Amino acid sequence: MKPDLKTRHGGRILADALAAQGVRMAFGVPGESYLPVLDGLHDLRDRLSFIVCRQEGGASYMAEAYGKLTGEPGVLFVTRGPGATNGAIGVHTGFQDSTPMVVFIGQVGNEFAEREAFQEIDYRRMYGQMAKWVGQIDRVERIPEYVSHAFHTATAGRPGPVVLALPEDTLFAQAAVADVPRHHVVRPAPSHLDLESVNEWLGKADNPFVILGGSGWTGEACRKLEGWIERAGLPVGTSFRCQDLFDNRSPSYAGDVGIGLNPKLAQRIREADVLLVIGARLGEMTTSAYTLVRAPVPQQSLIHVHAGAEELGRVYRPELAINSGYPQFVDALSNLSFQNSRWREATAAARQEYLEWTEPRPMPGALQYGQLIRWLSDRLPEDTIVAGGAGNFAGWLHRHFRYKGFRTQLGPTNGSMGYGYPAAVAAKLAQPERSVIAVCGDGDFLMNGQEIATAAQYGATFVALVVNNGLYGTIRMHQEREYPGRVFGTELKNPDFAAYARAFGGHGETVERTDEFAPAFERAQASGKPAIIELRIDPDAITPATTLSAIREKAIKSRL
Ligand SMILES: Cc1ncc(C[n+]2csc(CCOP(=O)(O)OP(=O)(O)O)c2C)c(N)n1
Ligand SMILES: [Mg+2]
Numbered sequence: 001m002k003p004d005l006k007t008r009h010g011g012r013i014l015a016d017a018l019a020a021q022g023v024r025m026a027f028g029v030p031g032e033s034y035l036p037v038l039d040g041l042h043d044l045r046d047r048l049s050f051i052v053c054r055q056e057g058g059a060s061y062m063a064e065a066y067g068k069l070t071g072e073p074g075v076l077f078v079t080r081g082p083g084a085t086n087g088a089i090g091v092h093t094g095f096q097d098s099t100p101m102v103v104f105i106g107q108v109g110n111e112f113a114e115r116e117a118f119q120e121i122d123y124r125r126m127y128g129q130m131a132k133w134v135g136q137i138d139r140v141e142r143i144p145e146y147v148s149h150a151f152h153t154a155t156a157g158r159p160g161p162v163v164l165a166l167p168e169d170t171l172f173a174q175a176a177v178a179d180v181p182r183h184h185v186v187r188p189a190p191s192h193l194d195l196e197s198v199n200e201w202l203g204k205a206d207n208p209f210v211i212l213g214g215s216g217w218t219g220e221a222c223r224k225l226e227g228w229i230e231r232a233g234l235p236v237g238t239s240f241r242c243q244d245l246f247d248n249r250s251p252s253y254a255g256d257v258g259i260g261l262n263p264k265l266a267q268r269i270r271e272a273d274v275l276l277v278i279g280a281r282l283g284e285m286t287t288s289a290y291t292l293v294r295a296p297v298p299q300q301s302l303i304h305v306h307a308g309a310e311e312l313g314r315v316y317r318p319e320l321a322i323n324s325g326y327p328q329f330v331d332a333l334s335n336l337s338f339q340n341s342r343w344r345e346a347t348a349a350a351r352q353e354y355l356e357w358t359e360p361r362p363m364p365g366a367l368q369y370g371q372l373i374r375w376l377s378d379r380l381p382e383d384t385i386v387a388g389g390a391g392n393f394a395g396w397l398h399r400h401f402r403y404k405g406f407r408t409q410l411g412p413t414n415g416s417m418g419y420g421y422p423a424a425v426a427a428k429l430a431q432p433e434r435s436v437i438a439v440c441g442d443g444d445f446l447m448n449g450q451e452i453a454t455a456a457q458y459g460a461t462f463v464a465l466v467v468n469n470g471l472y473g474t475i476r477m478h479q480e481r482e483y484p485g486r487v488f489g490t491e492l493k494n495p496d497f498a499a500y501a502r503a504f505g506g507h508g509e510t511v512e513r514t515d516e517f518a519p520a521f522e523r524a525q526a527s528g529k530p531a532i533i534e535l536r537i538d539p540d541a542i543t544p545a546t547t548l549s550a551i552r553e554k555a556i557k558s559r560l
Contacts, residue, residue, distance in 0.1 A: 031079020
C-alpha cells in the first residue's frame, strides 16, 4: 500500500529530512537564497534548533565543533557566494580533522545557472578539495535521497564534510515524497588474520609505542582501550590535538605527539621497534614534519589501523595495514593479552619524562600563564570541555593541561585561528550540563570574537581566556628566527577585551598578575554570563620554554 504522502515545499522536505537523520541542532547565517528552508525549520522549531550566528566563519566552526564533540554530523546553512566563501574555513577544518559535517549552501535557480548570476559559484569546483562529496539537488523529490546520501558519506570510514547546494527552484517546488530513515554509520572491523598478525608483531616487540588519534572514537572504546593498554603495560602518546583520547593521568600516558613535542618522547617514537597507530593519519604535525616516522617506508614496524581504507599506505607503507573502525578494533584487541616487563620499564620511564616535561616553568612577567593552566587543570570538573584555537598561547594548554576524558578537547588540527571561541559556544549549546572554557590568543580571538553575541543570544555561558601579548606571536617567533630584529606585520594594537565582553552583555575581567586570576575566574564563572578574562602576558614569553629575545639572540649569533 502506498503511504499517504502530504505535499510539501522543498524547504520543509529538507527540514523533515534533517529531523529524520536525527539532527537536533544546526548553525548558520540566513540568506534570501534559502528562505523555504527557514520556513521548514520554523515548523520544526521545537525539535531542531537553528543557531543564528554573526559570521559564517564562526557558524562553520560551530558546526565543526558540534560534529567533533558529538560524533553526529554538524549541520551548517550558509547563503550563496559570500556565505559560502566565509563558511569555507570550518569545512577545511572539518576535512583535516575528519569531522562529520553536512553543509547546505543556497544556489541560484536552475533557470539562471552558469550565467555567473548574482553570487553564483560552482560549489563542486570550489569545495572539491575540502569535502568528501559535493552535490547539488536539482529535483525537489530527490531531497530525502540526497540528504541520506550526505549523512552516510559524512560519517562512513574516515568522516568528513559533505556539501549540498540548494538551487532556489528546488526549494520552492512542491512534491509528495517519503522521508528516508536515519543513516547507518558504516565502519569496517578487523579480520581474524589482522588480529593474528597484531598478536605476532606485538608479541615479538621489545620496544613498542602506541599512538592514538583521529575521529570516530567513542568514550566507551577509549576507556576499554585504556584498561587493555594499562594491563599490557604499553606506553601511549596521542596525536596532535587529540590529547583527550586517553586519560592523561594514566601511568601509561607518555604525552602528546604534536607541536612542541618533548624531545625525549620524540626519541622514544623514533627508536620504537613496533609502532601501533590507531586512528591517527600520521600527518605533518604528528610526525614532526615526517621525521619521527620516515616516509614512505618507516624505520619502525608500523601497524596502522585506520577507518579510511584510502589512508592506509597513503604516506607510509605499513607492515600491517588494518582497515577498521576504532571501537571495532578495540573490541577485537581485548582478545589478546601481553605481559612484558621490558615494556613496563619503558612505560614507567616515559611517564616520568612526561611528568617532568609538563611541570610549568617560570616565564618572564608577573603573570605565570603556565601555572594558571595547571590550576585550571587541577580544579575544573573532569568532563570540562576545553576549546582552543591556533597560536603559541595554545602551547601552554597542550603542555600543562591534563585531559581526563573523551571529548574534553576541541582544537583545530589544521591550525586554524579563530576556532576556540565559536567551538566553545557550540559545545555549551550542545551539552549545556558540562562546563566549558575557551582558551584564545589576542589575534585568534578577534577572528571570531563577534560570536560572543551568539553566546549572549542563546545563553551559552562559559569563561573564555584571551591571552594578550599584543602580537601575532607565532609568526613573530618564526620571524625572529629567520630574520632577527626585522619585525614586520606581527604587532597588534588591541581593544580592552573586558569592555568588549561587557558591550555584548557579557562579563569582563583583566588579569595582570598570577594571584589575580583565581578570584577573577570565580567571579567570571559566577556571573552567569558569557565571560572574557584578558590575560596580559609578557610578550617576551613566547613559548612555555623560551623567550623571543633568546630566539633573536640565537638567530643573530648563528649568522655571525
Ligand atoms: C586563519 C588563520 N590565519 C592565519 C594563520 C597564521 N597564523 C598562525 S598563528 C598566528 C598568530 C596567532 O596569534 P595569537 O592568536 O595572538 O597567538 P600568539 O601566537 O600570539 O600566542 C598566525 C597569524 C592561521 N594559522 N590561521
Ligand atoms: Mg598573541
